[in-house]
Amino acid sequence: MTLSLANSIYSLNSVAMGDKKADLVLKNCNLLSVYTREIIPKIQIAIINDRIAYVGPDANHTIGPKTKVIDVKNKYVSPGFADPHLHIDQFVLPSEFAKKALLCGVTSLFSDPIDVVSVAGNKGFQEFLKLGENLPIRIFQVVPGGLPVDAKFSNSKSLTLSQEKIAVKHPHVLGLGEVFSWTKVTLREPKTMKSISSMLECDCIINGHTAGASEKKLNAYVSSGILSCHEPINFDQVLERLRLGMWIMIREGSIRRDLNEIIPRVLSHGTYLNRLMFCSDGLDPLDITKFGHIDHCIRESIRCGLEPIDAITIASKNNFDYYNMGKDLGGIAPGKLADILIFDDLKSFKPTKVFVGGKLVISNGRFVISIKKKPIPSWIKKTVKLKNFSKNDFLIKSKKKNVVANTIYMESEIITKIGSFELQTKDGHVSASPNSDVWKVAAFDRIHGTNRHSIGFLENFGADIGAFASTWSFHENDLIVIGSSDSDMAIATNHLIKNQGGLVVVKSGKILASLPLIFAGIVSTDSFEKVSSNFEKVNNVIVDSGCKFSRPHLIPLFLPFLALPSVRILSGGIVDVKKRCYIPPIN
Ligand SMILES: [Fe+2]
The missing domain is CATH 3.20.20.140 (Metal-dependent hydrolases)
Known part of the structure; x- marks a missing residue:
């Protein structure tokens, strides 16, 4: 598509004057004029190549034997x-x-x-x-x-x-x-x-x-x-x-x-x-x-x-x-690119026809052209640069019998506050406490291939699952995993490494739902419908298992997001956003 009006002025001018014929003419348009705040009836629009040449009461002078003429039948026409x-x-x-x-x-x-x-x-x-x-x-x-x-x-x-x-x-x-x-x-x-x-x-x-x-x-x-x-x-x-x-x-x-x-x-x-x-x-x-x-x-x-x-x-x-x-x-006027919508009424605003640069792309509310799939280079499908994990990789050591954890308390899927919770240790390790809704949460650098990671605790998640992991997070894209079970956290993480990105829910060693996101670990190469279905399943599985929030996919997405208070987790550690300092997972 070209944006150059400079290359088009001779042909546009010629069509407007009737010295050259249009490719397409729309007749009987109820034109929504964004320039005058009017709805103008009985307008005709002539288009050549990808631009509009004429807008007015009579475009007959622009019509030749090869011009396609569409009678819009007094429907509404907008940019x-x-x-x-x-x-x-x-x-x-x-x-x-x-x-x-x-x-x-x-x-x-x-x-x-x-x-x-x-x-x-x-x-x-x-x-x-x-x-x-x-x-x-x-x-x-x-x-x-x-x-x-x-x-x-x-x-x-x-x-x-x-x-x-x-x-x-x-x-x-x-x-x-x-x-x-x-x-x-x-x-x-x-x-x-x-x-x-x-x-x-x-x-x-x-x-x-x-x-x-x-x-x-x-x-x-x-x-x-x-x-x-x-x-x-x-x-x-x-x-x-x-x-x-x-x-x-x-x-x-x-x-x-x-x-x-x-x-x-x-x-x-x-x-x-x-x-x-x-x-x-x-x-x-x-x-x-x-x-x-x-x-x-x-x-x-x-x-x-x-x-x-x-x-x-x-x-x-x-x-x-x-x-x-x-x-x-931006509007329907001479010289403008012919991006035009046709509506039956001014209620649904679902266009029955859509023209982009004068080409019909939607007709009767359906897509009428095919889009060629573009090749995706293999390097962008290899961005989860981590080695396989075992449950031991999620241990937090302590010599104390009891510790007070600095938790990330989820007030909503997005809003956090710093919490504190007393946890017990077993065999020198601090455990999560699923019965008290205290989870482990970990962030791994999956972009640079370093071993940088941090593990802490998260409160108020509520789902009866073993682990929820994601490679997509604003705007760090660390691999984030929330879990009640160290072994399920390892399974979830390994699944995302093997599939090079996505979201996954694990319980008792089984994958309950997953959404593959292989393009940079953030975008799927699957069809919209398949992605939509997988996305719905991931959220539903977590919500149905008792999660406190209706859109759980947002939790790992926002956990590292430093532009919001109060506490975030990144592969470098747990961050008190306001004080701009790291805080330890346990005291
Ligand atoms: Fe934005």
């Missing part, structure tokens, strides 16, 4: 939707995600492949870039801007400054992804500031993440050229950021859903809408199937009282204006 911030390096390959997103009318994805980079650095970024190309959806990338999360503890890979400079020369790499440790900006951390400066010099976009920042810190962050945030969880945070000239991506995805809190207040306050977008920040396979994607945001916003035309504008035009791509995308 394609965009998700301005998501991590598509999750669960399935971009080609599989694209199929689901397109069915929801999403024709552009702005991807921040932070976990691929954390596992495989620039080489992984370049590989992922290739996987997002030549698909029937537009995938734009940003260089992850948040790695390492905290250099004192984190061992994730990242791009060097010179690799970042080279990366943004690629036409589909737009700038820097969410700079989520905002203190790196307010403390003017040298690498972060150099990275931001070089992005600004190239006129690149920089996405923000300002959870918890306000007043002078927020001013310092915005003054550094970072103009968007998807973290506001209430209207006051939205307003504070809009007043400082920021753009807001209202998040409605698998990690958080903030739309219902924000949109009603946007309406009652009469807030200027042109700097609002909807984003998912990532969707798991069950959520995109159950709720949908950006179409869901439109439905929910309308239910909250937003006018359909405004919801469509937030879902389309505003995103491309933010990314400085408004001359190419």
